Amino acid sequence: MKFLKKNIYLVSLLAALILPLIIDRPDYLSIFVITMIYILLALGLNIVVGFCGLLALGFAAFYGIGAYITAILTVKYGLTFFPVLIFVLIGNGLIGLLSGLPVMRLRGDYLAIVTLGLGEITRIFFNNIEVLTNGPKGISSIPNPSLIWISVKTPFSFYYLLLVFVVISIYFIKNIENSRIGRAWVAIREDEIAASSVGINITKMKLYAFILGSMLAGLAGFLFAQFQTFVSPDSFTFIDSALVLCAVVLGGLGSVPGVIIGSILLTMLPELLRDIMPGLADYRMLFFGLILIIMMLFRPQGIFKNLRRKSELLPSSEAVRNEEDESLAEYRRS
Amino acid sequence: MAKILEVSGLTKRFAGLVALDKVNLDIEKGEIISLIGPNGAGKTTVFNCLTGVYKPTGGLINYLGKPLDLKHHVPHLVAKLGIARTFQNIRLFSNMTVIENVMVSSALREKTSFLDIILHVKGFKIREDSIFRKSFELLQFIGLSDKIYHLASNLAYGEQRKLEIARALATAPVLLLLDEPAAGMNAIETKDLITLIRNIRDKGITVFLIEHDMKMVMSISDRVFVLNYGKNIASGVPSQVQKNELVIEAYLGEKV
Numbered sequence: 001m002k003f004l005k006k007n008i009y010l011v012s013l014l015a016a017l018i019l020p021l022i023i024d025r026p027d028y029l030s031i032f033v034i035t036m037i038y039i040l041l042a043l044g045l046n047i048v049v050g051f052c053g054l055l056a057l058g059f060a061a062f063y064g065i066g067a068y069i070t071a072i073l074t075v076k077y078g079l080t081f082f083p084v085l086i087f088v089l090i091g092n093g094l095i096g097l098l099s100g101l102p103v104m105r106l107r108g109d110y111l112a113i114v115t116l117g118l119g120e121i122t123r124i125f126f127n128n129i130e131v132l133t134n135g136p137k138g139i140s141s142i143p144n145p146s147l148i149w150i151s152v153k154t155p156f157s158f159y160y161l162l163l164v165f166v167v168i169s170i171y172f173i174k175n176i177e178n179s180r181i182g183r184a185w186v187a188i189r190e191d192e193i194a195a196s197s198v199g200i201n202i203t204k205m206k207l208y209a210f211i212l213g214s215m216l217a218g219l220a221g222f223l224f225a226q227f228q229t230f231v232s233p234d235s236f237t238f239i240d241s242a243l244v245l246c247a248v249v250l251g252g253l254g255s256v257p258g259v260i261i262g263s264i265l266l267t268m269l270p271e272l273l274r275d276i277m278p279g280l281a282d283y284r285m286l287f288f289g290l291i292l293i294i295m296m297l298f299r300p301q302g303i304f305k306n307l308r309r310k311s312e313l314l315p316s317s318e319a320v321r322n323e324e325d326e327s328l329a330e331y332r333r334s
Numbered sequence: 335m336a337k338i339l340e341v342s343g344l345t346k347r348f349a350g351l352v353a354l355d356k357v358n359l360d361i362e363k364g365e366i367i368s369l370i371g372p373n374g375a376g377k378t379t380v381f382n383c384l385t386g387v388y389k390p391t392g393g394l395i396n397y398l399g400k401p402l403d404l405k406h407h408v409p410h411l412v413a414k415l416g417i418a419r420t421f422q423n424i425r426l427f428s429n430m431t432v433i434e435n436v437m438v439s440s441a442l443r444e445k446t447s448f449l450d451i452i453l454h455v456k457g458f459k460i461r462e463d464s465i466f467r468k469s470f471e472l473l474q475f476i477g478l479s480d481k482i483y484h485l486a487s488n489l490a491y492g493e494q495r496k497l498e499i500a501r502a503l504a505t506a507p508v509l510l511l512l513d514e515p516a517a518g519m520n521a522i523e524t525k526d527l528i529t530l531i532r533n534i535r536d537k538g539i540t541v542f543l544i545e546h547d548m549k550m551v552m553s554i555s556d557r558v559f560v561l562n563y564g565k566n567i568a569s570g571v572p573s574q575v576q577k578n579e580l581v582i583e584a585y586l587g588e589k590v
Binding site: 175184 | 421439
């Protein structure tokens, strides 16, 4: 048990490595691939909401931008895997920066509403800029990736491709979490004024969170587009943003293993339901809603409670501190 | 003696309300200075103006002989310059451990590059260890080294105040601003605090504090500044200030 606890990541990796050898069914493997895409998304959103405490609602926009960059560059310009990957990371990083700049002064509810708006604007943009995105019809026949000499076509090979990206992402995120940047994010979430008083550049750190979150979502979109070979605005709606947020909250805000478990539950449960009781699958949104309500009532910290993390979703009621926060807002406006 | 801080004509207006009206202060290196005054006199506003939480409406702040650029006067740059503070209402990172609270600020003087961080190179480990060690030493100095893995919110009230001081010290300040450090402490804790503040001064850090506990103010301060309604009304060594008519009036009301 102790060994398991200490090497949780190693054990999970081994399990993930042999899983396709045990369950070699393309339909199941496809679900696993989608699950890992959601893990990437949830890891990205967790940086913004979980670590930094910025409740961003339009996260699917970043996902969509990554997917559309991939679709356009591969279909229209014939670029291959690695060049497109670089474009997606840079493009999404810039988008994260640009969308981060105007929302830096906002917190809590206001931030949520503005990011929700940005998310919808992006989706409508996909719908209406036909020259670039082909409108509601979407972009189809996106080529499967070919890496130097291996062509990734089957769910089996996609599974391993995704696994590589998930592992690298987790490694980087864990490293950042246990560094001055990770501590600064949590400090900002806990108390912005105190964080700035010990020398943390709040704007810069929040932008880092937005940029990294956006890059991870872009990576997820990049892989999604090539796996589905088709993108349309329908894949990047508010419901998709809500689902990712759901996974993060369910798993445990700010906890990397937590959000992984959260994403696995939220992507696999509906599929299991479909197998057991086919009629029930249509009600999955209802189930997600119920799960969230139950979690918020009985375990607001998520399945994996991260001791040092507090949910930004819980309002602090200390009137005096709020007063001081007001005064901070005053200085930022001036 | 070298002046660390010279404030002249510091004014802060909030939409019609004059919170500070041409306040003057001067602090020399190695002093312990107190700022006192009745509630609402503007003491915390002085701290907020000094640390960049507020932008002063007018006045000059000379720090280490040079005027501060009040256009770019923001808290994180002030911290870098060597002015650290604590808060009247404790503002710890409550869901981080005691050591993490201090490590957050120790990192100010130990910059690691982004590439080092994501790749965890050897240099990163060395710096991270040094951040940890420095933070631990500070907690030893402050007397919390046996609780480094406790959550900050689980500490007793007096310990939380101490942790705030440790966190401020971790930025390696020249000038330490303490906003009512003894508030809510009992007599024994206050006595410990006085010793602690003297020890901090002996490390070469100048201390500027706001305090309501007059016994403490009178025993610890080299000099005292008194504010009322945002204006200087008196300053000097404690014994002078105690006898000052204006000060007595401010605290007890006018003579009938």
